[in-house]
Amino acid sequence: MNIIVCVKHVPQVEEEELIINQAGVDIEKEDLVFDINEWDYYAVEEAIRIKEKYGGKITVITVGEEKSRDTLRKALAMGADEAILAQDERLSGSDVFVTARILHQALKNIPYDIILTGAQASDDASAAVGVTLAEMFGIPYGALVNKIDIEPDNKTVKIKRELEGNLNEVLDIKLPALFTIQTGINEPRYVSVAGIRNVKTRPIKQLSLEDLFSKEEAALPCSKLIIKKMSLPKVGAKAQILEGTPEKKAEELVAVLKEKGGIL
Amino acid sequence: MNQILVLIEHRRNQIRDVSYEMISTARTLADKIQAEVAAVLLGDDLNNFIPQISGKVNKLLLVEDKRLENYNSVYYQKVLSNIINERKPVLTFIGHTAIGIEIAPALAYQLDIPLASNCATLDYSDDGFIAHKRTYGDKIDTELGFKPGQIFMATLQQGAKIDESQPALTAEVIKVAMPALEEIEYRKFIEYIEEAAGEVDITQADIIVSVGRGIKDEKNIGIVQELANAMGGALACSRPVVDKRWLPKERQVGTSGKTVKPRLYLAVGISGSFQHCAGMKGSSTIIAINKDPNAPIFEIAQYGIVDDLFKVVPKLTEKVKEFKLVRN
Numbered sequence: 001m002n003i004i005v006c007v008k009h010v011p012q013v014e015e016e017e018l019i020i021n022q023a024g025v026d027i028e029k030e031d032l033v034f035d036i037n038e039w040d041y042y043a044v045e046e047a048i049r050i051k052e053k054y055g056g057k058i059t060v061i062t063v064g065e066e067k068s069r070d071t072l073r074k075a076l077a078m079g080a081d082e083a084i085l086a087q088d089e090r091l092s093g094s095d096v097f098v099t100a101r102i103l104h105q106a107l108k109n110i111p112y113d114i115i116l117t118g119a120q121a122s123d124d125a126s127a128a129v130g131v132t133l134a135e136m137f138g139i140p141y142g143a144l145v146n147k148i149d150i151e152p153d154n155k156t157v158k159i160k161r162e163l164e165g166n167l168n169e170v171l172d173i174k175l176p177a178l179f180t181i182q183t184g185i186n187e188p189r190y191v192s193v194a195g196i197r198n199v200k201t202r203p204i205k206q207l208s209l210e211d212l213f214s215k216e217e218a219a220l221p222c223s224k225l226i227i228k229k230m231s232l233p234k235v236g237a238k239a240q241i242l243e244g245t246p247e248k249k250a251e252e253l254v255a256v257l258k259e260k261g262g263i264l
Numbered sequence: 265m266n267q268i269l270v271l272i273e274h275r276r277n278q279i280r281d282v283s284y285e286m287i288s289t290a291r292t293l294a295d296k297i298q299a300e301v302a303a304v305l306l307g308d309d310l311n312n313f314i315p316q317i318s319g320k321v322n323k324l325l326l327v328e329d330k331r332l333e334n335y336n337s338v339y340y341q342k343v344l345s346n347i348i349n350e351r352k353p354v355l356t357f358i359g360h361t362a363i364g365i366e367i368a369p370a371l372a373y374q375l376d377i378p379l380a381s382n383c384a385t386l387d388y389s390d391d392g393f394i395a396h397k398r399t400y401g402d403k404i405d406t407e408l409g410f411k412p413g414q415i416f417m418a419t420l421q422q423g424a425k426i427d428e429s430q431p432a433l434t435a436e437v438i439k440v441a442m443p444a445l446e447e448i449e450y451r452k453f454i455e456y457i458e459e460a461a462g463e464v465d466i467t468q469a470d471i472i473v474s475v476g477r478g479i480k481d482e483k484n485i486g487i488v489q490e491l492a493n494a495m496g497g498a499l500a501c502s503r504p505v506v507d508k509r510w511l512p513k514e515r516q517v518g519t520s521g522k523t524v525k526p527r528l529y530l531a532v533g534i535s536g537s538f539q540h541c542a543g544m545k546g547s548s549t550i551i552a553i554n555k556d557p558n559a560p561i562f563e564i565a566q567y568g569i570v571d572d573l574f575k576v577v578p579k580l581t582e583k584v585k586e587f588k589l590v591r592n
Contacts, residue, residue: 013401014477014535017558020404027400096369096379119365125399126381127360128369135373140450141337143366158454163275163362164422164519166459169334174450180365184507224378226409228394233405233560239552239568249569250579253551254587256567257495260549262471262528263584264496 001056001150003047004110006103006117006129007040007075009068013122018232025227026093036071039118043181045188046148047116048079054150057081059110063091063102069204076202077195078188083202088209095223096124100132102221105212114157115178119144130180141178142171146185266299269353271344272317273363274307275335276456279316282359285424287320289386290357292427296388299354303435306343308333318435329442334453337366339445345374346443352415355386355393360419368419380408380418384538385425397421402537402560422519423542462514464498471497472526474517474544477504478533478554478573485510487577488532494584500524502534518543533573536561553577 011032019028036044047058060075061084062068072083086106091098107115115134120127127143134141146168147160155175160168162182173179242252257263268290273280283303290301300322305313308330318324327343344367348356356371358364360382372379380386380395387394395408395418410416466472473492479485485505492499499515506516517524519539529547533554534540541564544550552565553573562568569576 011400013403015556017556018400018403027404096381097373100373120382122401123399125397125402127365128372128379128381131366131369132373135370141366141370142451144362160457161362162520163456164280165523166513166521167275168457168459169362170454170457172452172454177450183503187509224410225380226411227406228409229407230399231405232558233398233403233563239562239565241557241562241568241570246571246575246579249571250576250583253567253569253576253580254583256549256551257528257584258587260528262495262497262530262549262551263587264471 001050001054001113001154002111003050003056003058004107004112004115005040005043005047005058005060005075005080006115006133007044007060007062007071008037008118008121008123009034009062009064009071010037010121010123020230020232024229024231026230034067034070036074037118037121037123039120039122039181039183040071041188042183042185043116043118044075044078044080045186046181047114048189049186050114050148050150051079054154056113059084059112061086061103061106063094063099065092072204073196073199073202074191076199077191083204084207085204086207086212090209093223093227095225096126096128096132098221098223100129100136102212103129103133104136106207113175115139115176117178117180119180119182127180130178134178137178139176139178140173141180142173143180144182145179146182148179148185266297267302267323267351267353268294268299268355268357269348269351270301270303270321270357271359271364272303272305272313273359273361274305274313277312279313280359280361282361282420282422283317284320284426285422286357286359286420287317288426288430289420289424290355291320291430293355293386293388293393297354302351302353304344304347306332306340314437318437319432320430321435322433324435324437325440326437327440327442331442331445335363336448336451336453337370338448338451340367341370341374342443342445344371347440348375354415356417358417358419360421364419368417372417378410378414378416380416383418383420386418386420398538398560401535403558421538423538423545459513462512464514466498466500466515466517467522467524469498469524470527471495472500472517472524472528472544472547473497473530473532474500474502474534475505475511475532476502476534478535479505479510482508482510484574487574487581491532491577491581491584494581494588495530497528497530502537502540531561531565532577534561535559536564
């Protein structure tokens with residue numbers, strides 16, 4: 001089973017106070033820590049588990065800036081075999097369509113049975129690159145996959161897909177196919193600093209737009225969506241925030257709990 | 265006349281709420297641009313659904329075929345691309361659901377139109393349509409625009425507001441023929457599987473204490489369990505806690521887990537993603553403890569504590585216990 005995994009290097013924003021940039025169309029990223037997109041971490045792990053059972057080669061690819069090499073190295077340290085970085089200044093701020101187009105162009109000549117992506121990226125929250133890429137390749141797909149079982153014929157995959165309200169659906173899909181991976185499908189292995197250091201010298205194939213598109217080919221793909229504005233939501237407007245020391249806050253909260261029937 | 269097309273979503277003989285949410289949003293937009301709203305229903309026997317939709321839209325398109333009994337992305341895509349090509353709606357609305365996440369990008373690519381994915385709401389001004397969505401872990405409001413006159417597609421998050429004041433309509437019901445298609449071999453629906461019920465049914469609890477990613481480690485769950493015990497409530501959690509196998513799936517609150525409406529919901533270390541809030545916003549009182557003052561959970565909570573949960577929660581447990589001692 002040859003597997004391609006598409007990954008993204010994203011800012012970790014969970015515990016950060018974010019700031020909108022001067023142009024008002026993105027956040028300031030200078031001081032943020034970046035890491036592999038959470039969904040992609042599960043996708044890389046799933047690829048490695050399939051490889052451990054069925055053999056084959058894993059190629060990881062990202063469209064991103066120079067620093068995205070960190071995420072590729074993490075995937076290599078986990079057990080991926082080869083890594084590709086499609087990097088070009090002109091690609092900054094690309095939408096789903098452009099990202100998928102670049103991936104398609106970069107992957108055209110790489111043999112594969114399965115392509116995996118994360119079900120969504122935490123930064124743009126579009127959840128659309130994977131299926132768009134599958135359409136470009138003209139292959140079947142399944143989104144929000146939380147279980148992959150390869151059938152004995154090695155040509156069919158039984159997948160479980162997460163629906164809403166505690167429900168899943170089971171599908172049979174013929175390979176080659178693309179699956180977008182939902183978090184929780186597995187328990188991704190831990191990557192140590194030493195593990196990353198060990199892959200530091202492994203080559204990462206870098207592709208520019210000139211490498212990807214010949215002069216004869218149509219003009220470079222163009223984003224179809226326009227980001228008009230980003231802003232911070234008005235938070236806390238509704239919540240009454242309890243102030244003071246932790247002790248004082250706890251005391252006040254107990255009063256609220258009593259009033260609202262929060263203590264049986 | 266301009267049209268806004270809405271894909272009605274249904275599963276196991278039930279129309280899903282997101283369908284009504286899309287219709288309502290579509291009608292508000294349609295009033296602004298003098299358009300009509302056309303709903304499209306795909307299935308093998310749609311008679312029961314017609315009265316549920318026909319009073320809410322201008323047109324109701326029905327495509328009935330045995331192969332549409334259960335959702336299959338391949339058949340859905342073929343049927344919908346034909347309809348969109350023929351009717352050229354200015355906007356096609358699809359739910360940001362397990363169905364929409366598959367067919368919306370596929371259709372948008374096939375039809376070569378932009379897709380605004382995962383929208384909280386859509387608006388129309390002199391500059392044209394604006395799609396509002398949350399990005400960067402639901403912490404940033406993002407506005408997306410389109411080239412003037414461009415037809416496009418949008419997926420709407422589950423849980424959008426419904427405008428109950430919209431007057432009743434009488435839909436013109438139109439049957440649309442299933443396009444000629446060969447049997448699809450490469451994608452087959454097998455069955456639905458429900459997650460195991462488990463030992464605790466959190467949907468029955470009057471008081472819920474819910475724990476999120478902020479708890480950092482499995483070994484810390486105990487401090488929140490202890491608070492839940494002291495309050496006499498059930499312990500629930502957000503998605504990351506289940507993904508990491510710290511608590512079983514039956515405890516998960518949110519779109520992909522359970523929807524709860526307790527008397528009191530206390531969220532501990534939960535940032536408040538849209539998909540989590542959709543599962544608990546019906547609670548009578550919502551309280552949040554989170555160290556990030558900008559966490560979206562504070563938009564929906566009535567009371568909040570901005571602090572380190574590891575400092576506050578043990579104190580809170582202690583004080584709840586003290587109160588109960590005195591009371592008893």
